[in-house]
Amino acid sequence: xxxxxxxxPRPFLTTERLVLRSFTGGDRDIERLLxxxxxxxxxRFLTGGRPTSxxxxxxxxxxxLLHIHPCLGTPGYWAAEERGTxxxxxxxxFRPLEEGSPAVVELGYRLRCEAWGRGHATEGSRALIxxxxxxxxxxxxxxxxxxxxxxxRRVMEKAGLSFVRAYxxxxxxxxxxxxxxxxxxxxxxxxxxxxxxxxxxxEEAKPSQPTxxxxxxxxx
Numbered sequence: 001x002x003x004x005x006x007x008x009p010r011p012f013l014t015t016e017r018l019v020l021r022s023f024t025g026g027d028r029d030i031e032r033l034l035x036x037x038x039x040x041x042x043x044r045f046l047t048g049g050r051p052t053s054x055x056x057x058x059x060x061x062x063x064x065l066l067h068i069h070p071c072l073g074t075p076g077y078w079a080a081e082e083r084g085t086x087x088x089x090x091x092x093x094f095r096p097l098e099e100g101s102p103a104v105v106e107l108g109y110r111l112r113c114e115a116w117g118r119g120h121a122t123e124g125s126r127a128l129i130x131x132x133x134x135x136x137x138x139x140x141x142x143x144x145x146x147x148x149x150x151x152x153r154r155v156m157e158k159a160g161l162s163f164v165r166a167y168x169x170x171x172x173x174x175x176x177x178x179x180x181x182x183x184x185x186x187x188x189x190x191x192x193x194x195x196x197x198x199x200x201x202x203e204e205a206k207p208s209q210p211t212x213x214x215x216x217x218x219x220x
Contacts, residue, residue, distance in 0.1 A: 012078055015127045018120060020078035020092060023065045029079065032088045033057055033065075041113050042090075045149045048175030069095065071102045072136055080111065080124055089115040094128045102136055107143040109155070116151075125159035133189045142186045148177040153185070160196050161185035 013020040023029050034057060036042055040049035052061065065077040076095025081088055093108030107128065109121045132138035143161055145152040164184040171178060 012074065013127055013131055014083065015123050017083050018089070018124050018127070019081045019083050019086075020124060020128070021081065022075050023062070023077065023079050023091075025062060025066050030054075030057065030062065032079075033061070033091075036088075036090055036110065036112060037061075039113060042110065045146050045152070045175075045177065046110075048173075065091070069099060069102075071096055071098075071100055076105075078128075080109075080115075080120070088112070089120060092124045092128060094132060097142070102132075103139040105132060105138050105141055107141050107156075107159070107161070109152075121152075121155045122158045125155060129159060129187065129192065133192050138189065140186060140188050142184060144182055144184050146177050147180040147183050153183065156185040159187075160192060161187045162191075 009022050009024065011019045011021050034052070034054060037052035037057065040051075043049055043051065065075065067075060069076055076093060078092045078094070079088065080090050080092055090109065090111035093106060095106050095108075096102050097104045097106055107125055109125065111121055115121075129141055132141060141161065142164075143156050145156070147166060162185060164186045166181055166183050168181040
């Protein structure tokens with residue numbers, strides 16, 4: 001069966017400018033993901049600009065994107081499309097760190113260069129955080145990135161996360177900037193309720209700095 005002809009699944013989340021949906025696993029999504037991971041600017045803070053091969057995408061990346069987490073009943077990764085046009089912008093991660101518990105989730109994002117500087121990363125992150133705290137039983141949202149990735153760090157801050165720590169991780173390869181280590185940001189449900197609930201949705205998302213994803217790939 002030609003999976004590229006399958007209709008897109010129903011949206012998981014819709015914002016003013018974005019539609020987040022699960023990946024289909026079809027040819028169309030594969031080609032979009034290959035194009036995303038072939039842009040050296042997108043993968044600069046992930047692989048040092050090295051593209052993802054089709055084999056790696058199909059055998060390692062795609063199964064992770066499609067995996068359903070029982071504690072949520074949903075995948076942990078969502079294709080991001082522009083509302084109205086359906087243009088593919090990239091993806092967001094909102095994945096439980098423990099398979100059996102939704103208490104702590106990792107926030108991430110990887111967007112095409114064309115979507116940078118338009119506030120999409122902040123808008124999608126805020127919407128996922130709200131849904132997590134109000135509907136999915138999430139207690140804490142965490143995100144990691146390279147210390148030198150100032151754009152991604154700014155998105156975390158604008159989404160409501162606060163700096164937790166700087167640390168060094170044992171990555172399988174060294175890329176430019178990795179000598180400065182990693183940083184973790186986080187937000188708890190209580191903090192969000194006190195600082196963001198009610199007011200969070202009233203302010204339009206401000207443009208963010210170019211960003212790919214919060215953190216380097218943990219499972220590639």
